[in-house]
Amino acid sequence: MTDDEAARARALDAAEELFYARGVQAVGMDAVRNASSLSLKRLYQLFPSKEALVLQFLRRRDERWRQALARHVDTRTAPDERLLAVFDWLHAWFREPGFRGCAFINSFGELGGVSADVAEQARHHKQAFRDYLADLVAASGLPADLADQLLLLAEGAITTAAITGTAAPAVHARTAALALLRAHARNHRADPAVGPR
Template identity: 70%
Template structure:
């Protein structure tokens, strides 16, 4: 018999694959049971409701996604290269054969209006991503508002790649990010413009 941690891991792995591939509302607990090999009784002991399972799936996905991104970005040699490598990582992610867009955007679209907790998980993930970009921008000595522009480029690329079925939006967003990084910066205190 599976111990609790192993059973939980199997359920979450099965749920992640099913929810991401088919959508949350299309997947019932029976499908998760069948894919995980964990009995329905045990499944409900681990996750008392489908919403509890969805929230745990989103928390786990958030952690894995952000860790994979940071691991890739940390390989960049300079602060500017680390900013641009975000878009290289997106290209790699978009190229995966099972890429279906952002699990958080998808879950928000499906359940955000009826589940405050799912909506909050999606907001948390997007804020954490923007905060991560802000850290990269600050480390590069660039104005913090650049992070918001980069976040919009990345989010647009994520959605466009899912709809178009090609990873190319990541390269297009990277090119746009590079142009933004080359643009003159207004020095608010002196009222002068300087270029990088």
């Protein structure tokens, strides 16, 4: 790793922790400088503006979030179990210390009205999540519109968990997802009898 790469990683690590915990607007570049132990000059050499740092934070978080989800889902083999594993992973995420909901929803709420790039990054993340669910649904042989229904369950669980401070919404969303899977199975093929964990 080059010096620049190491410095960028330190800056992004600091920014991610601060932005996610406190919100983007509440955190200035001075705070990122202090947390990363980089000089302000060095920070601005790496990221010419706070918005550039925010966008890179969101891009990196998107990649890491989706990779972590896919790694968990890939531990399951049956198509229906892989769909339900999404909600199991959400449950584990909601229980992490410092969970504050979706960084993309949070950032969109703060900056979506004034930064087209932040709004676009949030849309990209949500579309990528929807596309991932659509791939899982297609592999299960169920109707394509199930992906949008599961997306709404997952997104609702994320937001509700952030507001209530409990992981229970993931359990409720999983139960609803299981009911949807069984209903679609009755309508389109034999019931897979996918039970809860």
